[in-house]
Amino acid sequence: MIKFIACDMDGTLVDDKKEIDKSVFSTIEYLNEKNVLFCAASGRQYNSLKTIFGEYGKNMVFISENGSYVVYDNKQIYASFMDKELWQYIVLKCTEHGGMGIILCCKDYIYTTDPETVDMLSNPKFGYNVRLVDSLIDIDDDILKVSILDDNPYSGRVKKFLETNFKDKTDIAVSGFNCIDIMKKGVSKGKAVREILENMGIAKDEAAVFGDNFNDLEMFDEVYYSFAMKNAVDEIKERANFVTSHTNNECGVVKEIEKFIEKGVI
Known part of the structure; x- marks a missing residue:
């Protein structure tokens, strides 16, 4: 049964x-x-x-x-929360690389510096609690995962960059909303x-x-x-x-x- x-x-x-x-x-x-x-x-x-x-x-x-x-x-x-040093390192490396939308995901909120992302995820069809901030690196919250927005996550370009830089310390998965999620290992x-x-x-x-x-x-x-x-x-x-x-x-x-x-x- x-x-x-x-x-x-x-x-x-x-x-x-x-x-x-x-x-x-x-x-x-x-x-x-x-x-x-x-x-x-x-x-x-x-x-x-x-x-x-x-x-x-x-x-x-x-x-x-x-x-x-x-x-x-x-x-x-x-x-399962990410170590602060780890998620900050990921944010810095992805920011330096450029061309990526970065979102920090917590229990109660997600944080972004992009107003368009706020508009999209605040839509009732999604129902997210979203906060627009000036800087992600200074967020004072427990981070569950870092999400990277990618218009074509299956192409492998962004995913390859993430795996090259972070795979040894994190688990990386293609998710919905054209996202690639980076979580704590395991x-x-x-x-x-x-x-x-x-x-x-x-x-x-x-x-x-x-x-x-x-x-x-x-x-x-x-x-x-x-x-x-x-x-x-x-x-x-x-x-x-x-x-x-x-x-x-x-x-x-x-x-x-x-x-x-x-x-x-x-």
Whole structure:
């Protein structure tokens, strides 16, 4: 029987218009009735996830900031902060290199020096708490991750620079919003899923995950029912045990959960 379902957001549960179909919320209600724990696993800020799910989120697990901040039942169960010297070094090196939008992500806020980024992420579709600052290097807050905005994160140009300079001390993952996220070494959505399953005594074959991007790959390794979205690139599909029959624009996740229900495993 399926006891746990973790789902990526952008490109997976969220369609290309950055909207979530109403069927998702009715599905979450059904899963709650069946004591199946539903988890939103995303590179997004916790406040963004909490805003999106509203009242439906009260029984959910939220894996936010690519696994660096985890909340369940409105309580923090895990947070992994970067050393100040490390994130300041990353900010300085990226600033010197130029051509990159830099964002600092914390539990309650994200910080940027770019007004356009504030306008974009403050949009109700995203629901971020954003603060515009004059300088990132002087931020007095606990940093979960550094995000680099890149118009084409798959081209490898910026990612190669980041890996060359920071890979030995951090984990780097392509995420949503054309972002490349830099976290403390060992942090990922997959690690968060693994710890949740271990703490709750849920076996790999009692859990399912859905994802479409490279920051979802570690989650695939932690469960048997690993689903790549139909709209994912081939490299992602090759790493999953299953591929959804429908895309994120066709409620692909909901349709696979409905198949679980029809088979009697939920």
